[in-house]
Amino acid sequence: MDIPPLAGKVAVLSLGALPLSYALNHVSALSYPLGVMWMSALILGLLFLAIYSLSRSDIYYDPLYAVFAVFSFTSVVDLLIALEEDGYMGSFMAFYTKEGEPYLRTAHGVFICYWDGTVHYLLYLAMAGAIRKRKRYRNLALYWLGSFVMSILVFLPGNILGKYNSEIRPSFFLTIPYLLVPCWAGLRVFNQTQAPSCCTPNMVEEEQRKGLLRRPVDLALIIYLIFAAFFTLFRGLVVLDCPMDACFVYIYQYEPYLRDPVAYPKVQMLVNMFYVLPFYGLAIYALIFPGCSWLPDWTLVFAGAIGQAQFSHMGASMHLRTPFTYRLPEDAWASFFVCNLLYALGPHLLAYRCLWSPAFFLRPLPGPPAHHEKQH
Numbered sequence: 001m002d003i004p005p006l007a008g009k010v011a012v013l014s015l016g017a018l019p020l021s022y023a024l025n026h027v028s029a030l031s032y033p034l035g036v037m038w039m040s041a042l043i044l045g046l047l048f049l050a051i052y053s054l055s056r057s058d059i060y061y062d063p064l065y066a067v068f069a070v071f072s073f074t075s076v077v078d079l080l081i082a083l084e085e086d087g088y089m090g091s092f093m094a095f096y097t098k099e100g101e102p103y104l105r106t107a108h109g110v111f112i113c114y115w116d117g118t119v120h121y122l123l124y125l126a127m128a129g130a131i132r133k134r135k136r137y138r139n140l141a142l143y144w145l146g147s148f149v150m151s152i153l154v155f156l157p158g159n160i161l162g163k164y165n166s167e168i169r170p171s172f173f174l175t176i177p178y179l180l181v182p183c184w185a186g187l188r189v190f191n192q193t194q195a196p197s198c199c200t201p202n203m204v205e206e207e208q209r210k211g212l213l214r215r216p217v218d219l220a221l222i223i224y225l226i227f228a229a230f231f232t233l234f235r236g237l238v239v240l241d242c243p244m245d246a247c248f249v250y251i252y253q254y255e256p257y258l259r260d261p262v263a264y265p266k267v268q269m270l271v272n273m274f275y276v277l278p279f280y281g282l283a284i285y286a287l288i289f290p291g292c293s294w295l296p297d298w299t300l301v302f303a304g305a306i307g308q309a310q311f312s313h314m315g316a317s318m319h320l321r322t323p324f325t326y327r328l329p330e331d332a333w334a335s336f337f338v339c340n341l342l343y344a345l346g347p348h349l350l351a352y353r354c355l356w357s358p359a360f361f362l363r364p365l366p367g368p369p370a371h372h373e374k375q376h
Helices: 008-014 017-024 033-054 056-061 064-085 094-099 107-132 138-161 170-191 201-209 216-239 245-253 264-288 295-318 330-356
Strands: none
Touching (some): 008 064, 008 107, 017 064, 033 056, 033 064, 033 094, 056 107, 064 094, 138 170, 138 295, 216 245, 216 264, 216 330
């Protein structure tokens, strides 16, 4: 997969968030929640108009260009929030975390801001650059889609169900477009044509004739998925207060962050159990039986989702904003890192395997019948 060039125009526009945030932080009218909401909506509206006037042809070619350009601006804002909350800078976004979305000051909120300000930001620039150069960006978009949806599925319910539900301000309703955009963007991305496969019908037929024992990489991935599925189910039972001794020991000695009343870790484990666990079962099926052409796309979606989830979960488990009672114990660091890093790495290896050698997952292609020389 070719890496698209980064969009310079979008990058320059997004960096305008720095002086703008600094200026707004000193506006007294933004010391009220309603003022923060209306100012945020106004800025996003003006930003869209600026992008539309500067890149009209790119938006006509692919409307997602406008989405990526606007979201790159918000990614820089999120990075400023994370850096300011961790004390690396000041006087930029204090007004917003105080009167707009105070739950961004939690450990989970800080780490989703870090992820959005780094990984999502680079993806936005790459995808916008691909649109400008009229290149394909489908795989990058699928990874972004999974990551973006996972962050929304955990963050919004966590805000409502956790201890910060009384801190919800009018700016919370600006997240409504964040619920609609992934649906529209997902439909557009999945409807994009896939890159032409380099596999010939004979290659597909030969690969699909191989048994599982002749595909050691697939066998190793199946073993991994089985263990990951059990780990997913186990942590889901832990946050549901399963009375088993193993669950009690795990939540108190290995991952006490799962008990944090902010509710983000509990929602994360439940999302994993209800969405990631079924995917693992389907992926095992697709690695055994050939012709499951849907797997390569969905491995990218779930790789992005689990990458974002594990980054936020692992970071928040250790962050100083997490109360000491719920923070990762020092004697559990090794087991915590090994389990959670493997849990994050596996889906990425699965996605790489599907993109690297997709012949097993392709539907049998029509081709000329094989000719065999007659034996004399």
